[in-house]
Amino acid sequence: xxxxxxQYDRELFLFLNGMHNATFDWLMWWISDEIVxxxxxxxxxxxxxxxxxxxxxxxTVVMVVVAVAVTDQASVKLFKNxxxxxxxxxxxxxxxxxxxxxxxxxxxxGFVSSHAANSFVLATTIGMLLxxxxxxxxxxxxxxxxxxxxxxxxxxYPSDILGGAFLGLTVxxxxxxxxxxxxxxxx
Numbered sequence: 001x002x003x004x005x006x007q008y009d010r011e012l013f014l015f016l017n018g019m020h021n022a023t024f025d026w027l028m029w030w031i032s033d034e035i036v037x038x039x040x041x042x043x044x045x046x047x048x049x050x051x052x053x054x055x056x057x058x059x060t061v062v063m064v065v066v067a068v069a070v071t072d073q074a075s076v077k078l079f080k081n082x083x084x085x086x087x088x089x090x091x092x093x094x095x096x097x098x099x100x101x102x103x104x105x106x107x108x109x110g111f112v113s114s115h116a117a118n119s120f121v122l123a124t125t126i127g128m129l130l131x132x133x134x135x136x137x138x139x140x141x142x143x144x145x146x147x148x149x150x151x152x153x154x155x156x157y158p159s160d161i162l163g164g165a166f167l168g169l170t171v172x173x174x175x176x177x178x179x180x181x182x183x184x185x186x187x
Contacts, residue, residue, distance in 0.1 A: 009159045013088055016151045016158070017099050024152065025101045032115065032149040040142075044126050051130055053186035060129050060183060067125045067175040071117040071168050079163065085111040089154045098154040106155035113156045116164025117171075119143035124172025129180075143168070 030036055049057045087110035088098045123143040127136030147165060150156040156164075 005159075009157050010088075010094065013151060013157045014094065014097055016148075017088070017154050020099045020152065028149040028152040029101050029104075031146060032153055047130055047135075048126065051186075052183060055184040056186055059179070060126075063129070063175055063179045064122060064125050067121045067171055068118050070175070071121040071164075071171045072114055074171070075112050075114040075117040075164060075167060079112045079167075080107070080109040080114075083111045084109050085157075085160075087155050087160075088157055099152075100154045101152075104153060104155070106153075110156050110160045112163035112167055113147060113150055113160040114164065115150050116143070116147040116156070116161045117168040118164075119146040120165045120168025121172040121175075122168075124169050125176050128172070128176040129183075 045057070045061070048060045052060055086092075086108065087106050088094060089100060089105035090108055091098075120140070120143045123136070123139035127139045130136070143165070147156075147161045151158060151161060
């Protein structure tokens, strides 16, 4: 059963990674870059400020930073360094079939995706803090797009993305559930 799942994961990866062109190469490279999203993060800070005021903003920012730090460290120390599953770009069996952009191959191991974990924890924590299902779903769609870009770039299998997304969703929910009652009232 395990071999069948690995084979399906590999085939789905090769299918998704195989759909590429020069425009999408540029776009997915851009989407995968954390620095490009700084204006978006500033906008999210503004929404948190509108919702919670200045005092509450600082507490919510601490919640988000803790959530991202937890997923970022867990994705590496509890998953990548434990499972040691080669990224598609480093897998000797398929690396010649993988479409690589800008000669980027990522680190050696890929399960779970830190990009997926971090974008989903950010989306979940902020979406729940903003108490809007529309914003939450929109942020999840953004996180899914960032996560998909990692498959497109050849550095993650779909199961790496699903594992990272699950980690991010779980940590985001736990951090929000624990911290929401401590957020200072808006002045």
